[in-house]
Amino acid sequence: MIRQTTDPRHQTDGRGTGALRAALAAATEDTLIYDLDGIGRQYAALCAELPGVAVRFAMKACPVDEVLDHLARLGSGFDAAGPQEIAQALRTGVAPELIHYGNTVKSDRNIAEAYRLGVRDFATDSLEDVAAIAEHAPGSRVFCRLATTGEGALWGLSHKFGCSPEDAPRVLDAARTCGLVPSGLSVHVGSQQMTAEAWGAAVESLAAVLEAVNRRGIVPNRINLGGGLPALGVLDRHGRPLEPPLDKMFAVIREGMDRLRAVNAAPLEFLLEPGRHLVADHGAIRAHVARLSSRRRLDGTREDWLYLSCGKFNGLYEMDQLQYRLEFPTHPGGRFVDAVVAGPTCDSDDAYAQEDGLVRVPRAVASGDPVWIHSCGAYSTAYATRGFNGFVPLPYTCVGGPAPDGGRA
Numbered sequence: 001m002i003r004q005t006t007d008p009r010h011q012t013d014g015r016g017t018g019a020l021r022a023a024l025a026a027a028t029e030d031t032l033i034y035d036l037d038g039i040g041r042q043y044a045a046l047c048a049e050l051p052g053v054a055v056r057f058a059m060k061a062c063p064v065d066e067v068l069d070h071l072a073r074l075g076s077g078f079d080a081a082g083p084q085e086i087a088q089a090l091r092t093g094v095a096p097e098l099i100h101y102g103n104t105v106k107s108d109r110n111i112a113e114a115y116r117l118g119v120r121d122f123a124t125d126s127l128e129d130v131a132a133i134a135e136h137a138p139g140s141r142v143f144c145r146l147a148t149t150g151e152g153a154l155w156g157l158s159h160k161f162g163c164s165p166e167d168a169p170r171v172l173d174a175a176r177t178c179g180l181v182p183s184g185l186s187v188h189v190g191s192q193q194m195t196a197e198a199w200g201a202a203v204e205s206l207a208a209v210l211e212a213v214n215r216r217g218i219v220p221n222r223i224n225l226g227g228g229l230p231a232l233g234v235l236d237r238h239g240r241p242l243e244p245p246l247d248k249m250f251a252v253i254r255e256g257m258d259r260l261r262a263v264n265a266a267p268l269e270f271l272l273e274p275g276r277h278l279v280a281d282h283g284a285i286r287a288h289v290a291r292l293s294s295r296r297r298l299d300g301t302r303e304d305w306l307y308l309s310c311g312k313f314n315g316l317y318e319m320d321q322l323q324y325r326l327e328f329p330t331h332p333g334g335r336f337v338d339a340v341v342a343g344p345t346c347d348s349d350d351a352y353a354q355e356d357g358l359v360r361v362p363r364a365v366a367s368g369d370p371v372w373i374h375s376c377g378a379y380s381t382a383y384a385t386r387g388f389n390g391f392v393p394l395p396y397t398c399v400g401g402p403a404p405d406g407g408r409a
Ligand SMILES: *Cc1c(COP(=O)(O)O)cnc(C)c1O
Pocket: 058, 060, 061, 079, 102, 103, 188, 190, 191, 192, 226, 227, 228, 229, 273, 274, 275, 276, 277
């Protein structure tokens, strides 16, 4: 089950690094733990794979102040979805130029507020949104987001965002006409993208649109390759390891950048908006066993269920599409049962896939025993409900990062 790529910087067995494991072992109550040094190493590895690419961390994947502070300290900018995220990004001390408004969905008021906060980069995908940006954020730079199929991704993001390659020149043309700067193009190939081909297809689409807008005398200077880079330590909904071809993805992205540079009439800068990839494998939850129980179903078959203190509504929002590796530190060996894993609430969606998604659980686990849930650093905190069924969001702590006296002034 050891997951390896050829690059040792990407090695992970999905069970966290030393500092994270030590913090899990030390926790006596349920908590979510982020490993800032792990996140920092992931950021450095990404920058090494894609030299010269500017990172705008997609905040929604982990809107935790300490994580954002750490990334800002390392030089990252931010992809924000609205004024609240922009304000949170600014609290890290990052310059407004390193924050862009990456959400194509925004009200007039959202745009005006972002402009007031100093943001001048806006993603867009429609003439209506361009007109609103021109009115409420005059003179700003816009990126036109191209739709992608979302193929190959666990979450495709294909219908809600982006315009067709045919419409994109019209959108940038309209931006120019109303005094905005038609600064670039963007894509998002879908979250937890599992294929390198998705970036290849995105590059083809970007190249075609670059040629078309160049013909109209619009010469963008930036391309935003979006998010979508995968987590490595998570399992699919049936509990099989996901093995994204990360090295190949980076190779395709590097070749794609060369191709786009060759097409455009002026030099291009590249941006990337990773969310999940930077944080997923560097966060873990210490939860506990509520109960392991065995019941007969209506059809007479016996089924074992492992109920945890933590589930879809308080930390594991994505558990319907994937599985996180579980570790039972007080039961390293012994006999196992194959059980359905579920969270603590009265909602039947609060569970791993019930058919074909059974998990090996030590038969001896008892109520109260600790469970470590790995690779859940992405899309966990912010997706927790306010306390559905009274199960409040988990508290969190951070390990690693700068020494207490080494922080920013
Ligand atoms: C969510 C989002 C991202 C990050 O996606 P990941 O799959 O987590 O990398 C990047 N850009 C935009 C515009 C997004 O909405």
